Amino acid sequence: MLTIHHLGRSQSERILWLCEELGVPYTLVRYDRDPVTILAPPDLRALHPLGAAPVIEEDGLVLAESAAIVESIAVRHGGGRLRLGPEHPDYAAFLYWFHFANGNLQPVLGRTMMVGRVGLPPDHPVQAAVQGRLDRVMALVEARLAEVPYLAGQEFTTADIMSVFSLTTMRLFQPVDLVPYPAIRAYLQRIGARPAYRRAMERGDPGFAPMLT
Structure with missing residues (x-):
């Protein structure tokens, strides 16, 4: 049996x-x-040195x-x-957008958050x-989703599962x-209509309304 260690309101929603x-x-x-700190609790450090989620356990494997x-x-x-x-x-678009999620989209949001906490003036x-950089990244995602229903193209894939947390x-x-x-x-409305997404969000964060608008 697969065990998912999920931190509320975090990237581990992808795994659920x-x-x-x-x-x-x-x-x-x-x-x-x-x-107070909004960080993960110390219990997660017992699973992985970084003390962050997600972490899974399956058949003796521990993976972060x-x-x-x-x-x-x-x-x-998945069986394909x-x-x-x-x-x-x-295929190339699938690879690109799968890796774009943690290579560009999530990091630029993280950098924007950290710089914003310093309180620098806008100029x-x-x-x-x-x-x-954030504006360019968002414009690129917007342009892609104006052309196709899902990031890889016509099909919903794990590239979408990787990306939606950053947008919500x-x-x-x-x-x-x-x-x-x-x-x-419009894309987030399509995602929000997926029964599996709704089940995952309710199970992982009960009572939290997904931020789809």
């Missing part, structure tokens, strides 16, 4: 969602953030890093579902550079106004 999409049974161990976990579960349990192979015309070079729950920590991005907002 993937398992719900694939119909993979799992045991959920849920952790709450420290109310959400992208590695998503890839492992999809390969071991939610992934595009080299023979698929959208400070560092603040301006970080905001400019991450905005608890770093607000981003989605009004200028109608294609992203």
